[in-house]
Amino acid sequence: MRRLFVFLTIGLSLFACSKKPIIPSAQVLFDQAQGFEKTQEFAKANESYQMLINNYPASPLRYKALFMSGYIQLEQLKDNKKALEALETLVKEYPNCDLADDARILLNVAVSGKDLMSVFQDSLKGK
Helix, strand or coil: CHHHHHHHHHHHHHHHHCCCCCCCCHHHHHHHHHHHHHCCCHHHHHHHHHHHHHHCCCCCCHHHHHHHHHHHHHHHCCCHHHHHHHHHHHHHHCCCCCCHHHHHHHHHHHHHCCCHHHHHHHHHHCC
8 A cells, every 4th residue: 555655646746747837728828919119128928929829729819929029130130031931821821810911021121131111111102
């Protein structure tokens, strides 16, 4: 009986240690990211958006997180490659969403090397 108790105690301890970390909900991650943006902690904001993107593929907030991650990567963290990945994913997976046209403008910025305002003005002129 004592062996059984020791076995169960060890087994439960191992099980408790092997739990996966609890991931906050999509809404909590999105709100957290926006909070980090307000305090200009852009790397942390991007991490929260990436957690949402990776862990909640069916979330209605996912396309917004893709857009914001792409924007932050492009404008704040200066990582065009990662910005392109996020924005291309958004345009491919959500081509008709309300941010798709804006994502295309940001893609143009990332590819052309022009600043955002120049590309935006060109898009208004129909170039």
